[in-house]
Each structure stands twice: as C-alpha cells, then as structure tokens.
Amino acid sequence: MRNFSTPSLILSVTVSGENNRRVTVFSPDEGIFTATLYGGPKSKMRSLVSPMNSGILYYYRDEVKNQTKITDFDVKNYHLSFRENLFKTYAASFVTEILIKTKCAGSSSECWKIVNGFLDGMELCDENESRLGLIRFLWRYLSLSGCRPQTKICCVCGESLHSEKLNSSSISEKYIYSPFENAFICPSCQNPRAGDFLLSKEAVTYLEAVASLSPKEVRKITVSKTGFFEMKEFVYLLIEQVCGTKLKSLETGTGIL
Incomplete structure (x- = not known):
C-alpha cells in the first residue's frame, strides 16, 4: 500500500455502492485512471471531487487488492462557469470523451x-x-x-496556400481537403473526388495560424460565421475519425455544440 499525489483533473464521478463514488481522473503522470471516493452525502470531499475541478489529488493504492482510494483533493480551479453555461458543460463532456477514447493521444504530459x-x-x-x-x-x-493535416502548402504542386494576403475577393476561395493525402489541394490543382471536403481560404488560413502562431496571437484573429461553421464541421469530422467512432457527446449535444 503506497501513498501518492499528482496534479489531476476530475473527468467524471459516478455512484458506486450506497455512499461511495467511482471517479475517473486525468493526470499528467498516470494518464487516465479510476479511484474510489468513500463517504456519505455529508462528506466535504464529495463537493471537492467534482467533474472539471482540477488541483492536487492525494490517494493511496493497494497493489494487492488493485484498489485506489482518494484521501484528499486540493482544488486549484473549480471552473464554476461550466455549471452556468450549457455550451461549456457540453464542451467539457466532449473533451472528456475524446481523452478517454484516444487515451490522451498517447502523451499524457502534452495532453495535460x-x-x-x-x-x-x-x-x-x-x-x-x-x-x-x-x-x-x-x-x-x-x-x-499525429493526424492533423498540414495546411501550409498544396500537396500536389507544393506551392504555398498562403502566398497571397486574405482579402474580400479571396476569402471565399475554396481549397479541397483530400482524406487520401490528409492534406489540402489548391484551386489550380483540384480534381474533385468522392470524400473530398471543401474549405474556404479563410478557414484554412485560420487553421494554419493556430498551428504556427502563439495562442495570444491567434486569439486576436477574427473569423466570419461562415468560416467558423466550416471549421467546426471539418474538425468534428476529423476528431471522430481519430477516435474511431461516433461520439456520444456530439450526438447528445446536437444544436448546442
């Protein structure tokens, strides 16, 4: 039996027995693991160990019985607004499902x-x-x-997709995403095939900015409603492909996410 502590994010809490809770935890050290929270309704730990709360989790592990018990939780972030906004609630569930389905994309520390x-x-x-x-x-x-398409150059001719500045005449120009190449094709090289996905120059330019600029710089960039919905449909499609299945959070969150 050994005691541990680790930075943790609580992903989900479900009933286990009459008074106990089964907790799914995400940690940069251990990835995703489950632990038991003991205690009845009056236990202060019940309010601390809640979905999307993050901080330092204290627990002990009995290797013989293969049991992990939470002993304390020093919460650093409560994310209180998630409980007051439906989109944020569903977005958090969406992220949780992705983490579990992909096992933190194979890198717990970077995923964290x-x-x-x-x-x-x-x-x-x-x-x-x-x-x-x-x-x-x-x-x-x-x-x-490891599944993000490159958005820098055309995969056919090798020319930059961003050689010209974005303006009103080019904002609706369409690039083709080829799932066979997992890359984009410029208008000059297009030969549409079944399964291709069309994205505007604005959308592709924004995605390239996310890949190459700092988060602070990207937050300053504005996007049209059309560009936003194009990107949303596209990245939702790709993330389900990475997960290898339809995501329940997207199905239940239709109209919200």
Missing part, C-alpha cells in the same frame, strides 16, 4: 497542457469566444494525435 489550457481559457471567456477556442483545442489535439 493543452486540455487545461483550453478549460482554463474557457472559464475566462464568454460562450462565443469559447466556441472558437474549442476549434483551436481540437486542431491542436489532432496534432498531438
């Missing part, structure tokens, strides 16, 4: 950085900013998983 960066940022932002923040998070997560 971008997940907490998104959640902490969403806590400070309004719903509209959070929606665009979710697009950025998913695009970065696709990179972590």
